[in-house]
Amino acid sequence: MMEKQYKHIGKPYNRKEAQEKVTGQAIYTHDMELPGMLHAKCLHSPYARAKILSIDASEAKMLPGVKAVLLGEDAPYLLGLYMVDKRIIAKEEVRYQGEVVAAVAAVDEATAERAISLIKVEYQELPAVHTIDEALEAKILVHEDINELEYMQGVFFPQPDSNIASWNKAKKGDVKKGFEEADVIIENELSLPAVAHVPMETHVTIAQADLYSSKIKIWSSAQSPFAVRQLLAKSFGIHKSDVHVIVPYVGGGFGGKAGIHLEPLVTLLSKAAKGRPVKLKATREEEFNQLPTRAGMRGRIKTGVKKDGTITAMAVYYDWDSGAYADYGVNVGKAAVYSGAGPYEIHNIELHSRTLYTNKVFSTAYRGFGHLETHWTIERQMDLIAQRLGLDPYEVRMKNILRPGSRTLSGELIYETSGSPSDCLEAVAKEIGWSGYQSEEAREAQLKTGKVRGKGLAMLQKAPAMPSYTSTAAIMQMDEDGRIKVMIGAIDMGQGANTVMAQIAAEALDVPMENVEVVWEVDTNKHPYDWNTVASKFTFMGGNAIKKAANSMIKQMKELAAQVLRCHVDELTHGGGYIYHVHHTHRRIAYEKLSRGYVYENGNGIGGPLIAHGVYMADGLSNLHPETGQGMPALDWTFGAHGIELEVNIETGEITILKVASAFDIGQVINKKLVDGQVMGGVLQGIGSAILEGYKFAPNGRLMNPSFTDNKIPTAKDLPLEIVPIYIENPQTDGPYGARGIGEHPMISVPSAIGNALYDALGINFYRLPLSPENVALAIANKDH
Amino acid sequence: MCEVHKNNCFIHVPSGMQPIALSCIVNGEAVAAMVDPTMTLLNFLRSELKLFGTKEGCGEGECGACTIIMNGVAVNSCLILAAEVEEANIITVEGLAQGDKISILQEEFIEKDALQCGFCTPGMLMSARALLDRIPNPTVDEVKEALAGNFCRCTGYFPIIDAVMATAERERRELRK
Ligand code: FES
Ligand code: FES
Numbered sequence: 001m002m003e004k005q006y007k008h009i010g011k012p013y014n015r016k017e018a019q020e021k022v023t024g025q026a027i028y029t030h031d032m033e034l035p036g037m038l039h040a041k042c043l044h045s046p047y048a049r050a051k052i053l054s055i056d057a058s059e060a061k062m063l064p065g066v067k068a069v070l071l072g073e074d075a076p077y078l079l080g081l082y083m084v085d086k087r088i089i090a091k092e093e094v095r096y097q098g099e100v101v102a103a104v105a106a107v108d109e110a111t112a113e114r115a116i117s118l119i120k121v122e123y124q125e126l127p128a129v130h131t132i133d134e135a136l137e138a139k140i141l142v143h144e145d146i147n148e149l150e151y152m153q154g155v156f157f158p159q160p161d162s163n164i165a166s167w168n169k170a171k172k173g174d175v176k177k178g179f180e181e182a183d184v185i186i187e188n189e190l191s192l193p194a195v196a197h198v199p200m201e202t203h204v205t206i207a208q209a210d211l212y213s214s215k216i217k218i219w220s221s222a223q224s225p226f227a228v229r230q231l232l233a234k235s236f237g238i239h240k241s242d243v244h245v246i247v248p249y250v251g252g253g254f255g256g257k258a259g260i261h262l263e264p265l266v267t268l269l270s271k272a273a274k275g276r277p278v279k280l281k282a283t284r285e286e287e288f289n290q291l292p293t294r295a296g297m298r299g300r301i302k303t304g305v306k307k308d309g310t311i312t313a314m315a316v317y318y319d320w321d322s323g324a325y326a327d328y329g330v331n332v333g334k335a336a337v338y339s340g341a342g343p344y345e346i347h348n349i350e351l352h353s354r355t356l357y358t359n360k361v362f363s364t365a366y367r368g369f370g371h372l373e374t375h376w377t378i379e380r381q382m383d384l385i386a387q388r389l390g391l392d393p394y395e396v397r398m399k400n401i402l403r404p405g406s407r408t409l410s411g412e413l414i415y416e417t418s419g420s421p422s423d424c425l426e427a428v429a430k431e432i433g434w435s436g437y438q439s440e441e442a443r444e445a446q447l448k449t450g451k452v453r454g455k456g457l458a459m460l461q462k463a464p465a466m467p468s469y470t471s472t473a474a475i476m477q478m479d480e481d482g483r484i485k486v487m488i489g490a491i492d493m494g495q496g497a498n499t500v501m502a503q504i505a506a507e508a509l510d511v512p513m514e515n516v517e518v519v520w521e522v523d524t525n526k527h528p529y530d531w532n533t534v535a536s537k538f539t540f541m542g543g544n545a546i547k548k549a550a551n552s553m554i555k556q557m558k559e560l561a562a563q564v565l566r567c568h569v570d571e572l573t574h575g576g577g578y579i580y581h582v583h584h585t586h587r588r589i590a591y592e593k594l595s596r597g598y599v600y601e602n603g604n605g606i607g608g609p610l611i612a613h614g615v616y617m618a619d620g621l622s623n624l625h626p627e628t629g630q631g632m633p634a635l636d637w638t639f640g641a642h643g644i645e646l647e648v649n650i651e652t653g654e655i656t657i658l659k660v661a662s663a664f665d666i667g668q669v670i671n672k673k674l675v676d677g678q679v680m681g682g683v684l685q686g687i688g689s690a691i692l693e694g695y696k697f698a699p700n701g702r703l704m705n706p707s708f709t710d711n712k713i714p715t716a717k718d719l720p721l722e723i724v725p726i727y728i729e730n731p732q733t734d735g736p737y738g739a740r741g742i743g744e745h746p747m748i749s750v751p752s753a754i755g756n757a758l759y760d761a762l763g764i765n766f767y768r769l770p771l772s773p774e775n776v777a778l779a780i781a782n783k784d785h
Numbered sequence: 786m787c788e789v790h791k792n793n794c795f796i797h798v799p800s801g802m803q804p805i806a807l808s809c810i811v812n813g814e815a816v817a818a819m820v821d822p823t824m825t826l827l828n829f830l831r832s833e834l835k836l837f838g839t840k841e842g843c844g845e846g847e848c849g850a851c852t853i854i855m856n857g858v859a860v861n862s863c864l865i866l867a868a869e870v871e872e873a874n875i876i877t878v879e880g881l882a883q884g885d886k887i888s889i890l891q892e893e894f895i896e897k898d899a900l901q902c903g904f905c906t907p908g909m910l911m912s913a914r915a916l917l918d919r920i921p922n923p924t925v926d927e928v929k930e931a932l933a934g935n936f937c938r939c940t941g942y943f944p945i946i947d948a949v950m951a952t953a954e955r956e957r958r959e960l961r962k
Contacts, residue, residue, distance in 0.1 A: 018900060253902075677939070
């Protein structure tokens with residue numbers, strides 16, 4: 001391949017906003033105050049499922065300083081991304097412990113809190129749906145009106161008189177025959193609990209409703225201002241253009257701030273408080289049990305294999321314990337239908353993914369969107385297959401891996417330019433010195449020392465999970481000094497999108513990096529549309545849009561310069577901040593001379609202010625067939641693999657991770673510093689899901705660990721000794737400079753690789769997360785007996 | 786005038802208790818104020834002094850987002866009552882730079898990309914600063930120990946540790962000059 005000669009692509013620039021963030025100047029919604037601003041607090045249901053018999057808020061309303069009290073009857077609107085199933089405030093029935101039953105706006109938080117404590121609610125507790133099996137039994141319906149709920153037809157499939165919010169399916173080949181051809185059939189069940197996103201900034205919204213019109217202004221810690229606008233307008237039955245959403249700096253999202261959350265409630269409070277701005281900042285406890293989580297999941301998998309490890313058939317049921325409302329949950333379930341077999345070619349497969357309503361805090365997108373969960377099933381199963389056949393799990397993976405010419409689960413063809421899963425697996429296996437499972441003797445010898453080491457591998461894949469017609473846009477303007485302002489509708493919540501976009505703009509225009517500014521504070525009244533900042537799609541989509549905008553800007557400059565330089569546009573080229581003649585290179589004009597149109601010496605002006613735009617529409621995607629799951633769901637696949645070496649203390653069950661090697665075929669590294677950040681942060685979140693985190697519910701459905709005290713995230717002391725990021729660069733021909741997405745991927749499969757390494761270390765298979773010291777120690781103790 | 790207590794109080798005291806007088810030094814400036822006795826130092830810094838650099842991640846002393854330096858020690862300002870800081874010397878993230886020049890620690894945070902969303906960053910910086918003031922040549926384990934009370938959900942901590950180690954080295958070099 002020709003050596004790539006880029007000036008900015010591939011350079012590890014510091015993030016653009018870093019200085020504002022290290023000096024405390026960066027303003028988050030959390031920090032904002034507006035004139036006349038009130039503060040809101042919410043009252044939550046103490047029960048998983050109950051009837052609200054009565055609410056008496058009269059005392060709260062009388063409290064001095066209270067400006068608005070809202071109950072369910074004051075908020076007669078239904079909300080929902082794909083299933084319109086959620087009330088802004090519960091009315092008549094509560095469906096999870098933590099659901100909002102009343103809200104107050106007052107002059108300060110203390111007064112609002114006092115008012116909340118004065119609201120008296122009488123409940124009648126009802127039997128609830130706690131588990132996946134209870135949900136499937138459908139003796140109790142979480143939504144008795146499920147048959148009447150509005151939903152996105154053709155994409156999601158709610159089942160009548162059930163708790164199934166959507167049942168998505170894939171069917172390919174001849175599964176029966178495939179199992180008949182198998183030498184061995186291996187069946188397993190793997191599961192994992194719900195987990196919280198834990199952005200360090202909790203959800204926070206300020207809303208100001210114009211009392212005399214339907215105009216609404218919102219400042220929010222949202223990942224998706226345009227989705228907030230659309231869903232809020234739909235729910236309230238008003239014009240989208242009347243909803244104005246502004247997003248200052250966001251303190252982390254990870255999917256939990258996608259879609260719409262506090263915004264409608266705060267808007268109604270502002271309306272009720274005569275149009276004063278109202279701020280609602282979720283407490284950490286509310287972050288755990290009012291705001292959505294990642295769903296718990298159970299995967300039941302049956303695989304038919306030949307003795308040499310070739311998979312002949314697969315049947316999978318993914319059941320998602322998705323909580324009381326569908327939110328993104330149904331789309332998470334849908335992602336399993338085209339990605340839930342891992343990066344392998346399986347000719348005969350039947351896959352079911354059921355998003356289930358249960359009486360728990362509802363779930364939403366979380367970094368990797370269903371993939372950490374499905375990969376926990378698939379990638380553990382690959383090792384379980386290898387163990388049964390007495391093969392090396394590396395070989396079993398390689399035997400079935402997607403290669404150019406293979407077809408994915410949904411029937412999509414893999415090209416040379418789609419990226420290479422095998423390159424990733426090879427790279428991590430080499431990095432951790434993989435040479436197959438250790439022998440029983442080696443294990444026994446280690447066990448005597450009280451500490452056992454083991455290694456594990458796991459593959460991963462993900463493509464953006466999004467509607468087939470997802471689009472984005474970029475606007476580019478040149479200032480008089482030749483500097484460029486770029487406007488995009490995506491939110492940089494720390495993933496570095498704005499810096500990467502600036503690099504792409506600088507490369508395409510051939511200007512210094514400091515001459516490009518991506519304008520912060522996305523504002524739906526000023527910035528161009530973007531669907532949602534989710535799905536690791538923006539480098540690809542936004543990058544393409546910015547390249548197009550830059551090309552359009554260059555074209556405009558050339559057209560103007562051609563007049564001035566008296567030549568044909570085709571004879572002009574650009575570089576170093578100039579438009580110049582390809583041969584007579586001294587015939588040139590600096591960009592800034594064209595930024596407001598060109599002015600001749602005699603004062604004549606031609607052209608005008610330089611503004612360009614570029615759009616990108618997801619290309620060639622289609623809806624999946626409702627029965628077979630066949631179609632084109634994936635804009636770009638990013639494949640990867642983790643190799644992990646760890647040590648287990650057999651006394652305490654504590655795991656020390658010695659090394660994580662993580663390889664991803666991202667096509668082209670645009671900024672290594674920023675990608676490294678995604679890998680380190682993502683891997684550590686994966687370790688959190690694997691070892692530390694997880695919701696614990698009491699038998700009555702109450703969340704037992706809604707705080708950092710007993711729902712910890714990894715700290716600096718939980719780090720692996722080493723994380724080695726490896727980037728494979730097989731370029732994606734339709735990606736910007738060959739790049740693919742990477743934001744979510746590092747998290748996927750980390751638990752699977754740890755689970756596999758635990759088997760190598762202990763000879764024990766784990767089927768449930770988390771692999772906490774207690775659980776590991778217990779399994780070791782049980783094995784000894 | 787206070788909206789709750791109408792005519793008889795001129796500072797807004799949400800608890801309705803008798804406000805108390807407080808004086809201390811914040812980022813080198815003398816501060817004197819009347820405060821609600823129930824107000825935390827975190828709220829005092831943010832709502833009264835309008836120093837919004839210090840963040841709240843939990844309000845329960847678990848996450849470290851609110852870390853400031855009080856009399857040379859890194860503390861969670863959400864666990865301290867404003868009333869307790871009488872005469873104290875307090876430094877927040879806004880006090881790290883010298884004039885218009887950011888400190889070495891801040892520079893290294895930028896250089897090593899020790900931040901993503903940036904929400905943990907002010908607290909992280911203050912814990913790191915207090916450590917380096919105490920131990921100018923820390924080991925990696927000492928850095929991990931000092932930062933263990935500061936959650937970061939974004940970075941995976943490695944770049945933060947690198948930044949602190951690099952700062953220690955540069956500051957020692959600076960001192961030798
Ligand atoms: S806000 Fe003080 S420790 Fe979390
Ligand atoms: S940078 Fe986001 S929490 Fe640390």
